[in-house]
Amino acid sequence: MRMKFAGRELDLSRSHVMGIVNVTPDSFSDGGQYNTTELAVQRARQMVADGATFVDVGGESTRPGAAPVSEQEELDRVSPVVEAIARQLDVVVSVDTSSAAVMREGASLGAGLINDVRALQREGAVEAAVETGLPVCLMHMKGAPGTMQERPEYRHVVRDVAAFLMDRVRVCESAGVPADQILLDPGFGFGKSAEHNFQLLAALEQMRMLGYPLLVGMSRKTMLGQVTGREVSERLPASVAAATISALKGVSVIRVHDVRETVDAVRVVEAMQSAAY
Numbered sequence: 660m661r662m663k664f665a666g667r668e669l670d671l672s673r674s675h676v677m678g679i680v681n682v683t684p685d686s687f688s689d690g691g692q693y694n695t696t697e698l699a700v701q702r703a704r705q706m707v708a709d710g711a712t713f714v715d716v717g718g719e720s721t722r723p724g725a726a727p728v729s730e731q732e733e734l735d736r737v738s739p740v741v742e743a744i745a746r747q748l749d750v751v752v753s754v755d756t757s758s759a760a761v762m763r764e765g766a767s768l769g770a771g772l773i774n775d776v777r778a779l780q781r782e783g784a785v786e787a788a789v790e791t792g793l794p795v796c797l798m799h800m801k802g803a804p805g806t807m808q809e810r811p812e813y814r815h816v817v818r819d820v821a822a823f824l825m826d827r828v829r830v831c832e833s834a835g836v837p838a839d840q841i842l843l844d845p846g847f848g849f850g851k852s853a854e855h856n857f858q859l860l861a862a863l864e865q866m867r868m869l870g871y872p873l874l875v876g877m878s879r880k881t882m883l884g885q886v887t888g889r890e891v892s893e894r895l896p897a898s899v900a901a902a903t904i905s906a907l908k909g910v911s912v913i914r915v916h917d918v919r920e921t922v923d924a925v926r927v928v929e930a931m932q933s934a935a936y
């Protein structure tokens with residue numbers, strides 16, 4: 660199945676890699692805005708060279724305990740970076756935001772995808788997404804970043820996450836988001852225990868059967884640390900394993916820090932899938 664992202668049409672029946680470009684203050688040495696933008700563009704350039712189809716630009720850290728960021732601060736961080744990457748690189752720029760204003764600004768600066776970890780639940784977000792005409796990724800989060808990891812509980816996590824996502828789909832489609840411009844994401848690590856995360860990973864084909872392409876993000880996350888005992892900087896092998904499983908299960912977009920290694924893993928999966936006789 661194919662989807663158009665700001666003019667770029669992609670075949671979502673294969674797995675694409677999305678590189679992460681954080682523009683939160685703690686993600687760059689304390690340079691000025693120019694350095695930050697320049698560094699972000701260089702990082703994106705390297706990711707494209709390594710095979711990324713998307714780069715995800717986000718100005719709000721969702722780490723537990725992270726300080727909330729004002730809309731203006733988010734705009735100041737994200738806008739110059741989205742503009743510079745969209746202008747200089749042949750890549751789909753995804754804007755990682757829950758803010759209606761940032762969605763609009765990002766779209767006007769060349770973004771090709773809205774990636775909202777709050778599934779357009781903020782005031783005006785659905786309307787803004789409809790007006791941009793861009794594809795939208797709807798992600799599940801239980802609670803809020805500050806408290807979501809304190810004893811998360813579900814009756815049946817796969818069923819509960821699927822029900823939430825399909826409710827958001829209903830709201831978005833009735834507001835005018837075209838059904839063929841929606842991606843769904845179970846939100847690994849957003850209000851889930853390790854057990855919940857791995858139940859969701861095991862059930863990705865079921866999620867796919869909801870009828871929408873999937874986007875997933877497990878790269879270097881705590882769920883991988885919990886099963887390997889590795890620190891964030893030592894989670895590349897586990898991240899590649901998670902990406903490989905995702906590709907095998909038919910995920911369309913895989914959001915990672917380590918593009919080069921993930922692209923290689925996806926190529927191995929695709930070689931096997933196309934060699935079938």
Ligand SMILES: Cn1c(SCC(=O)Nc2ccccc2)nc2c(=O)[nH]c(N)nc21
Nearest residue numbers: 755798844846847875876878879880881
């Ligand atoms: C913006 N965003 C994020 S940020 C959280 C993160 O990377 N934490 C993290 C990263 C590294 C180590 C520990 C935690 N995760 C997703 C996701 O899973 N799906 C979609 N669609 N968007 C996402």
